[in-house]
Amino acid sequence: MINAYNTSEIILYAFAGAVLLHTLLVLQMGGAEVITVSPVAYQMAQDLVHYRAAITGGLIVLYTYLRLSKRPVAKVLAIVSIISWITFVEDYLALDNIFFVSESTTGLIVQTLRPLYLMSIVYMAVEAYRREGSHG
């Protein structure tokens, strides 16, 4: 049976997949190496490439592992959600929304899924705390 938590989980995996795909495409374009060649690539390569995908991907792999092994996930979800919100603020205020590149379809998908993902991850963290009954 699909409930709100499962739906949020689907959104989370869809977003993570889109971010990874987008990152790989950016790297294929030349990543940080093309900084001096193209200003668009500069903006894109500036912050989103390697480490964000690595951190988000790593945490989501950890979440998946904990979920499959039926261990508590609330803390991991809280960490993922706070980092996601901070990266969102950074993108929005400092990096001129680098995900939004009109030529890039994957960038558009990431941009579209992002608000949904941000709401879903917070909901998942709150729901996980409720289910696990711990507030520490």
Added chain:
Amino acid sequence: MADNKLDERPTLSKEELQALLEPQILSLSNIQEALSGKTRLFKACLFAATAMSAAYLGMYSTGLLDNFVSHGWTKHYGDYRLHQIRFGVGFLMLVSLYVWILLKKPLGTILACYAGVLSYFLVSGTARLFVVLNPPNDTSFLTIYILLNSSFVALVLILMREDRRSTW
């Protein structure tokens, strides 16, 4: 008969009644009392983290740090804004930690979140410096940067461990 039963019920004292009626958010005790249940190492780490954060923020607001952050190397406005946001987040983290301590709330989740955020800052900051600096020529600066940032993460992890050992 019923009146007698009501009379026999233990009554609350004025202080007890006041404590029950007082909203939780307003019952901020002083910091000494709030820290009385914590271990010595917790207090030492909290002091170290506070002193380091205050020094960091002070140096940042006076402009002393400008030449040592990526904005100083690149002169890119995005880097400058990024630092502003990260220092703001750092300040908020410090304030909210003290509020949580004063409210005597469990610190496990908040400290775990801090450790995650600081690790993100460390990894992303180092990656950015790798791009803007020439690592083989600036190993010492990069090492100091990594050590400083890692010490914050280490302090938060020790605080987490000590919080579990504390009485509240």
